[in-house]
Amino acid sequence: MLALADFFVAIIETEISIAPRHLVALLPLFPRVKLAQGLWLLSWCATVAGATTFTLGCLLKTELRRRAEVMDNTDIHVVPNTLMIVGLASLGINYFASKICQDALDAGRFPRWKNFLKPYFAVSCFFTVLMLLSVIMSYAMKGSLESSLKAGLRNGIRFYKDTDTPGRCFQKQNIDRLQMEFECCGNNDFRDWFEVQWISNRYLDFGSKEVKDRVKSNVDGRYLVDGVPFSCCNPRSPRPCIQYHLTNNSAHYNYDYLTEELNIYLRGCREALVHYYMGLMNTIGAGVLSIFILQGSVLVSLRFLQTAMEAVAGKENTEIETEGYLLEKGVKDTIMEYLDPVLKFFLLKNGGKVEEGAAADKPAAVP
Amino acid sequence: MVLLKMKFNQQRRVRLAQGLWLLSWLAVMCGAFIFCLGVYLKTELLRRDEVMENTEIHVVPNILMMVGLASIGTNWVATRVCQDSLDASRFPRWKVLLLAWFVVAALLCCLLLAVVVLSYALQGRLEESLKVGLRNGIRFYKDTDVPGRCFQKETFDRLQMEFRCCGNNNFKDWFEVQWVSGRFLDYTAQEVKDRIRSNVDGRYLLDGVPFSCCNPASPRPCLQYHLTDNRAHFNYDYLSEDLNLYSRGCRQALTDYYMGLMNSTGPGVLSVILIQVSVILSLRYLQTAVEGAMALENPEGDSEGYILEKGVKETFEEVKVKVLTMIKLAQVDPEGVPDEAEAEKAADTATEKAASPTPAS
Numbered sequence: 001m002l003a004l005a006d007f008f009v010a011i012i013e014t015e016i017s018i019a020p021r022h023l024v025a026l027l028p029l030f031p032r033v034k035l036a037q038g039l040w041l042l043s044w045c046a047t048v049a050g051a052t053t054f055t056l057g058c059l060l061k062t063e064l065r066r067r068a069e070v071m072d073n074t075d076i077h078v079v080p081n082t083l084m085i086v087g088l089a090s091l092g093i094n095y096f097a098s099k100i101c102q103d104a105l106d107a108g109r110f111p112r113w114k115n116f117l118k119p120y121f122a123v124s125c126f127f128t129v130l131m132l133l134s135v136i137m138s139y140a141m142k143g144s145l146e147s148s149l150k151a152g153l154r155n156g157i158r159f160y161k162d163t164d165t166p167g168r169c170f171q172k173q174n175i176d177r178l179q180m181e182f183e184c185c186g187n188n189d190f191r192d193w194f195e196v197q198w199i200s201n202r203y204l205d206f207g208s209k210e211v212k213d214r215v216k217s218n219v220d221g222r223y224l225v226d227g228v229p230f231s232c233c234n235p236r237s238p239r240p241c242i243q244y245h246l247t248n249n250s251a252h253y254n255y256d257y258l259t260e261e262l263n264i265y266l267r268g269c270r271e272a273l274v275h276y277y278m279g280l281m282n283t284i285g286a287g288v289l290s291i292f293i294l295q296g297s298v299l300v301s302l303r304f305l306q307t308a309m310e311a312v313a314g315k316e317n318t319e320i321e322t323e324g325y326l327l328e329k330g331v332k333d334t335i336m337e338y339l340d341p342v343l344k345f346f347l348l349k350n351g352g353k354v355e356e357g358a359a360a361d362k363p364a365a366v367p
Numbered sequence: 368m369v370l371l372k373m374k375f376n377q378q379r380r381v382r383l384a385q386g387l388w389l390l391s392w393l394a395v396m397c398g399a400f401i402f403c404l405g406v407y408l409k410t411e412l413l414r415r416d417e418v419m420e421n422t423e424i425h426v427v428p429n430i431l432m433m434v435g436l437a438s439i440g441t442n443w444v445a446t447r448v449c450q451d452s453l454d455a456s457r458f459p460r461w462k463v464l465l466l467a468w469f470v471v472a473a474l475l476c477c478l479l480l481a482v483v484v485l486s487y488a489l490q491g492r493l494e495e496s497l498k499v500g501l502r503n504g505i506r507f508y509k510d511t512d513v514p515g516r517c518f519q520k521e522t523f524d525r526l527q528m529e530f531r532c533c534g535n536n537n538f539k540d541w542f543e544v545q546w547v548s549g550r551f552l553d554y555t556a557q558e559v560k561d562r563i564r565s566n567v568d569g570r571y572l573l574d575g576v577p578f579s580c581c582n583p584a585s586p587r588p589c590l591q592y593h594l595t596d597n598r599a600h601f602n603y604d605y606l607s608e609d610l611n612l613y614s615r616g617c618r619q620a621l622t623d624y625y626m627g628l629m630n631s632t633g634p635g636v637l638s639v640i641l642i643q644v645s646v647i648l649s650l651r652y653l654q655t656a657v658e659g660a661m662a663l664e665n666p667e668g669d670s671e672g673y674i675l676e677k678g679v680k681e682t683f684e685e686v687k688v689k690v691l692t693m694i695k696l697a698q699v700d701p702e703g704v705p706d707e708a709e710a711e712k713a714a715d716t717a718t719e720k721a722a723s724p725t726p727a728s
Binding site: 163164169172173176177180198199200202203204205208229230231233235236238239240241243252253254 | 511512517520521524525528546547548550551552553556577578579581583584586587588589591600601602
C-alpha cells in the first residue's frame with residue numbers, strides 16, 4: 001500500500017508529458033518490486049470484491065422476483081443481471097491480474113503474457129465501465145420501476161375479487177400480504193379501492209335492495225363501495241378498524257373521515273415499494289462504487305507495471321530505471337486503435353484491400 | 368482393579384496431548400456456540416414478553432448462557448494443561464487444579480443435560496404462562512387510553528397477524544370479552560343498549576373479532592362481525608366456514624413455536640455434551656499417563672493411563688469416608704473423647720489411604 005502511495009506521488013512529481021506518452025513515471029527496480037507485491041494483494045482483494053458484487057446482484061434479483069406479481073414488466077431486472085455478469089467477469093479479471101503480478105518480476109516468465117495483455121485490458125476496461133453503468137442505471141430506471149409497479153398494482157387491485165379464476169386466484173392473498181407487510185393501501189392511496197369492485201359476485205345478494213342500488217348507480221353495473229379490504233387496517237389505531245362506509249361520518253360514532261389518520265394506512269403501495277427498492281439499490285450502489293474504484297486502481301497499476309517491465313525486457317541489466325506510462329499515444333488515438341479491429345469486423349462487407357493494408361501497418365506501430 | 372487401563376508410550380502420549388489440544392479448542396468453540404444459543408433463545412422469549420405472565424421459562428436460556436461462558440473458560444484451561452503436559456517442569460503446578468477442573472467439567476455436563484430435560488419439562492409451565500398472559504392481552508385490548516396498557520392492542524394485533532392465530536384457545540374468546548372501547552360506542556343507539564343489557568356486567572359483547580384475525584387466504588372479503596348469524600351474510604355458513612379467520616389459537620401457535628425452537632437446539636446441545644465428556648476422559652488419561660511417566664526413572668518410557676485407580680465402588684467408598692471425615696473434623700464435638708478417638712481412627716485410616724497415590728477424586 002505504501003509502495004503504491006509512493007508510486008502515485010512519483011507520478012504527480014514527474015512532468016506529465018502531453019505527447020506522445022501519457023502519465024509517465026520513473027520506476028527503478030525497488031519500487032517496481034513493491035508495486036508488483038502490493039498489486040498482487042490488491043488484486044486478491046478485488047477478487048473478493050468481485051464475488052461480493054455477484055452476491056449483491058443475486059440479492060437484488062431475489063428481492064425483485066419476490067414481488068414479481070405486482071410488477072408489469074421486468075425492465076428493472078437489467079440492473080441485477082448486469083451486476084451478476086460484472087461480478088463473475090471481475091473474478092476472472094482479477095485472477096489473471098494476480099497471475100501477471102506473480103510473473104512480472106521474472107524476466108523469463110513475463111514475455112509469455114505479451115500477446116494476452118492487449119485484449120485483456122480491453123475486456124477489463126469494458127467490464128469496469130459496465131460496473132459504473134449499472135450504478136447509474138439503478139438511479140435512471142426509477143421511473144421505469146414506478147410505471148411497472150403502477151400497472152402491476154392496478155391489475156392486482158382489479159383482479160382482487162377473482163379468487164375463482166385460474167391464474168388469478170392468488171392475487172387476493174398476494175395483495176393482502178403486500179399491504180400488511182409494507183403497511184400501505186391501494187395504488188396511490190386507499191381511494192383506489194373505491195373505484196374497483198373488489199367483492200366477488202359470488203358473495204353478493206342480488207336480491208337485496210342495497211346491492212341493486214349500488215349496481216345501478218354506475219354505468220358498468222359494478223358493485224362499488226366506499227370501503228377497503230381488512231389488510232389496509234392499521235394496528236396502531238386506538239379504535240377497532242373501520243373498513244366500510246369510510247366517507248360517511250354518520251355511519252360510525254365519533255368518526256370524522258377528514259381528520260382520521262390512524263384508522264387505515266394512508267401511504268400508497270406504489271410509493272412504499274419504490275421507496276423500498278430505491279433504498280436497496282442505493283445501498284448496493286454505494287458498495288459497487290467503491291468496488292469500481294478498487295477495480296480501476298488495480299487496472300491502472302497493472303498497466304504501469306506492464307509498461308515498466310516491458311522496457312526492461314531484453315536488457316541485460318534488469319536493475320535500471322524504466323519509465324512506466326498509462327497510454328502510449330493520446331486518448332483519442334488509443335481508442336481508435338482498439339476500436340479498429342472491432343469496426344473492421346463489422347464493416348467486413350464494405351471493407352476492402354484498403355482497410356487490410358492499413359491493418360497490416362498497425363501491428364508494427366503497436367508497442 | 369484399575370478402571371479402563373491403557374498403555375502409553377512416549378509417542379502416544381505426545382499424540383494424545385496434541386489431539387486433546389485440538390479437541391479442547393473445538394470445545395471452546397462449542398462453548399461459545401452454546402452461549403450464542405442461549406442469547407438467541409432469550410431474545411426470542413423477551414420479544415413476546417408482554418403475552419407471558421411469568422418468566423419461569425427463562426431458566427433454560429439463562430443456564431445455557433452460564434454454561435456457555437463457564438465452558439469457554441474450562442476448556443481454555445484444558446488447552447493450557449495440554450500445552451504443559453509434556454514439559455516435566457511445568458506440569459506439576461497443574462496437579463492441584465486438575466481435581467477441581469474435573470469437578471467443574473462434570474458439573475457443566477450435568478447442567479447441559481438438565482437443560483435438555485428442562486426444555487421438555489417446562490412446556491406445561493410455558494403454556495400456563497401464555498394462557499394467563501394472552502387472557503390479559505385480550506381483556507386489555509380496548510384500553511388504548513390507559514397508561515401502561517395502551518400498546519396492548521397493537522401488540523396483540525401484530526401477534527395475531529404474525530403467528531396467524533386468533534384469540535387464546537380459538538376465535539370464540541373474543542365473544543366473551545368487550546374488545547370495543549366505550550369511547551367509540553354510541554350509548555344512545557338501540558343496538559348498543561340491547562347488548563349492554565343482555566349480560567350482568569353491562570359489557571358490550573358481540574359475536575365479532577378484530578381485523579387481525581382475518582385470513583388472507585380466504586377467497587371472500589373478511590367477515591368480522593355477526594359471525595354466528597348465517598343470515599347476516601350472503602352464502603355464509605358459520606359451521607362450515609374455515610378459511611375466513613385463523614382457526615388456531617395463539618397459545619397453541621406460540622407454544623408450538625417455542626417448543627420447535629428448543630427442540631431444534633436439542634441435538635446441538637447433546638453433541639456438545641459428547642464433546643465435553645470426551646475432553647474430560649482424554650484429559651484424565653493424559654494426566655495419569657504423564658504422572659506415571661514422571662514417576663519412572665526414564666521419563667520417556669512406557670506408562671499406564673487409567674480413569675480410576677480402583678474400581679468404581681471402592682473409589683466411591685473412599686470419597687464418602689473422606690467427605691465424612693472432613694465434616695466430622697470441622698464439627699465442634701461436645702460429646703467428648705470416644706468420638707474424638709473415633710475421629711482420630713477415621714482420620715488415620717483416611718490418611719493411610721491418602722498416603723497411597725490416589726489421583727481419583
